[in-house]
Amino acid sequence: MRYRPLGRTGLEVSMLGYGASPLGGVFGHVDERDGVRAVRTALDLGVNIIDVSPYYGATVAETVLGRALRGVDRSGYVLATKVGRYGEAAFDFSAARVTASVEGSLARLGTDHLDLVQCHDIEFGDLDQIVTETLPALDALRAAGKVRFLGVTGYPLAALTRVAAATPVDTVLSYCRYTLLDRALADCAPGFAALGAAVMNASPLAMGLLSRRGAPDWHPAPASVRRAAVAAADLCDRRGVDIAQVALSFAAAPPEFATTFVGSASAGNMARNVRWALSEPDPELLRDVERLLAPVLGHAWPSGRPENDPPTERT
């Protein structure tokens, strides 16, 4: 495994992070034992940063992750969870709710402190509230020793930029914004770094679009993007390569990302993901895949309140 600094936190994190949303059944039913094995495999292979949220499977992912981490040396991994999102359309960034949320996460994860707490999908909230109420409430938990670092997550980079510019945050996480289908997060990375925030890249497989199984029904990508991803997967198949390999090795490469979170509840897939993240994509195949996907490159979808997601961000 290779490790990179997590911004200015002083932490060194694995360039591939474990994304725990599949443990909540987000991509389909998961046998808990398989999920536990996937987490343990990731840790055994050097992954040392884990991302979860109470939203994933309505707390199920945190509960399963807590079981997987039982007995593991707490100093050996960086544990990140979130506050503020609790359902498809259930957001509450109030001080009271996020404070209670952290307590719930601590209990489910079986720990007395969280290394990183992130405001989850801030574009669905009032960004002024995030700055003046949510982050200060989390800061109080930091002062109490329950939380070490604070961050924000979301899809529109404009919303993340606005909050990171208004108040110091330790990390910024966006998803599906640096993949074979989109490069926007790399363009914003220097700006976030200048603001003191580590950049974390999530969903290198574009939430399943860039895998043989394809995207789940709830996936927000437009039909044109879905079709192009299927064509790219077919092209890789014909060359005898899994598109997930091309996608992961591509997305995890840029050194300006502290880590790239991939989600899986399969130990076999996590072992492959670690290998692929550390490898270079075949240049010829990558060129052909990029050529095929060029017509839909950067075709982002709307997310959150219109005022937090300017259409100018979308091509």
Ligand code: NAD
């Ligand atoms: P992803 O791009 O990592 O894709 C996950 C999908 O790919 C799952 O269906 C999984 O089974 C499949 N997969 C994983 N490895 C595979 C392999 N080797 N071969 C074939 N298929 C494979 O998407 P994700 O899980 O949404 O993102 C990763 C993590 O990032 C999440 O678990 C979460 O922790 C984080 N994330 C955060 C936010 C947010 O904060 N708003 C949003 C998205 C993701």
